[in-house]
Amino acid sequence: MSAGSILAFIVSERLGRKKSILLGTTIMAVGTILQASSYSLAQMFVGRVILGIGNGINTSTAPVWQTETATVKWRGKLVILEMALNVSGFALVNWINYGLSFRGGALAWRLPIALQLFFIFILFATVPWLPESPRWLLSHGHNEHALDVISRIEAKPADNPYIITQYNEIEYSINYERENAVSWTDLLLRRQKTNDTKTLRRILLGAGTQALQQFQGINIMSYYLPLVLINSVGLSNTMSRLLSACNATSYFVFACVAVIMVERFGRRGLMLMSTFGQFACFLIITILLRFAENDPKYGTASVAFFFLYYIAFGIGMLGVPWLYPTEINSLPMRTKGAAVSSATNWITNFVIVEITPIGIQNIRWRFWIVWTITNAVSLPIIYYLYPETANRTLEDLDAYYRSNPPLIVTGDPDAISTRRPLKYIQHEDEELQRQIKRRQSTGDVIKIGAATVQHVG
Numbered sequence: 001m002s003a004g005s006i007l008a009f010i011v012s013e014r015l016g017r018k019k020s021i022l023l024g025t026t027i028m029a030v031g032t033i034l035q036a037s038s039y040s041l042a043q044m045f046v047g048r049v050i051l052g053i054g055n056g057i058n059t060s061t062a063p064v065w066q067t068e069t070a071t072v073k074w075r076g077k078l079v080i081l082e083m084a085l086n087v088s089g090f091a092l093v094n095w096i097n098y099g100l101s102f103r104g105g106a107l108a109w110r111l112p113i114a115l116q117l118f119f120i121f122i123l124f125a126t127v128p129w130l131p132e133s134p135r136w137l138l139s140h141g142h143n144e145h146a147l148d149v150i151s152r153i154e155a156k157p158a159d160n161p162y163i164i165t166q167y168n169e170i171e172y173s174i175n176y177e178r179e180n181a182v183s184w185t186d187l188l189l190r191r192q193k194t195n196d197t198k199t200l201r202r203i204l205l206g207a208g209t210q211a212l213q214q215f216q217g218i219n220i221m222s223y224y225l226p227l228v229l230i231n232s233v234g235l236s237n238t239m240s241r242l243l244s245a246c247n248a249t250s251y252f253v254f255a256c257v258a259v260i261m262v263e264r265f266g267r268r269g270l271m272l273m274s275t276f277g278q279f280a281c282f283l284i285i286t287i288l289l290r291f292a293e294n295d296p297k298y299g300t301a302s303v304a305f306f307f308l309y310y311i312a313f314g315i316g317m318l319g320v321p322w323l324y325p326t327e328i329n330s331l332p333m334r335t336k337g338a339a340v341s342s343a344t345n346w347i348t349n350f351v352i353v354e355i356t357p358i359g360i361q362n363i364r365w366r367f368w369i370v371w372t373i374t375n376a377v378s379l380p381i382i383y384y385l386y387p388e389t390a391n392r393t394l395e396d397l398d399a400y401y402r403s404n405p406p407l408i409v410t411g412d413p414d415a416i417s418t419r420r421p422l423k424y425i426q427h428e429d430e431e432l433q434r435q436i437k438r439r440q441s442t443g444d445v446i447k448i449g450a451a452t453v454q455h456v457g
Contacts, residue, residue: 056346247307
């Protein structure tokens with residue numbers, strides 16, 4: 001999947017969001033068919049690699065596409081909903097695996113793999129009919145198409161002053177970033193231009209959310225919860241699978257709750273609440289598993305906190321790390337930044353998956369101390385370094401970084417407020433009034449770059 005993220009880094013800006021999703025879906029279909037029809041370990045391995053490449057492309061591109069085609073009030077909700085739907089698949093597979101664990105045979109593993117083709121078909125049937133990102137269209141010279149998409153997204157006519165204002169804001173950000181573009185060599189060597197909009201900082205903040213997510217312990221649970229419940233808690237195989245499926249269902253419910261919380265509490269607020277909840281759960285799990293070595297009832301009590309951990313994760317650190325990189329990066333770097341973030345997720349995911357069985361087997365309850373500490377360390381990182389992105393346009397965030405903000409964000413009330421800062425509202429109102437006066441003075445025909453809008457009274 002890291003390879004797929006790297007491939008998305010290369011092709012997504014060239015192909016556009018829709019074509020990149022269709023490319024990733026096609027690759028996933030090939031990988032799924034190879035896996036479901038496997039009669040050797042080598043074929044299964046090749047199919048898994050191919051599937052991972054396609055999934056890497058899609059996980060890097062889909063949140064960007066969703067972010068760029070949503071209005072401000074819906075942007076966060078829709079990306080969080082996207083991740084909640086991802087968890088619905090996780091819950092479904094847990095129940096399928098639990099049911100098929102009683103059957104055995106090839107069907108027990110072929111059916112869950114083949115089931116992916118149903119959802120792949122849905123993507124093939126729906127993606128071609130959805131709009132391309134207006135920001136990608138505008139950055140590649142498709143001005144009239146971009147204007148049409150913006151007007152459809154906002155449900156206003158193309159000659160509406162608000163639509164023209166949005167168009168001009170996007171165009172200005174694109175042109176500014178092009179004029180002050182920084183090469184990857186300059187970024188890595190920290191040879192940044194005076195007018196650079198903190199490109200490297202924004203990439204690292206986005207990728208940092210994914211690193212924090214993984215090192216807060218989620219994939220210990222996602223991959224190994226049955227193993228943990230068997231080896232650390234002492235439950236039977238059947239009971240551990242049943243509890244894992246029940247937990248996945250609870251996880252899905254609270255992932256959906258995050259949809260209605262993300263704009264009210266903001267990205268920072270959800271990450272802080274989620275991380276603190278995870279820290280508390282790991283601390284209690286560590287203590288209970290320590291005493292469970294002498295008295296099994298403490299191990300049984302710890303099961304509740306494994307469930308609560310998923311609830312805490314679901315309301316914040318599940319979705320925000322996929323949303324934040326698509327908001328914090330500038331348009332020219334958005335797919336690249338999302339690809340770097342996605343690759344960070346899969347690479348750190350691999351590390352966690354490799355060390356977990358070894359840690360549980362060799363240091364037992366002490367293994368959970370590590371994740372208690374990583375969650376505790378995450379709290380000040382989020383609090384001091386991460387600016388709020390909720391209730392802001394993507395162009396507001398570009399304007400924020402053009403102002404050369406300090407690394408520590410807590411000193412600027414506008415940087416951490418969940419409300420849209422007044423200065424951006426005033427700027428938009430001023431631009432809107434200019435467009436109204438312009439239309440009144442020039443008549444019914446308005447020219448915007450290469451696009452011409454005819455007002456129909």
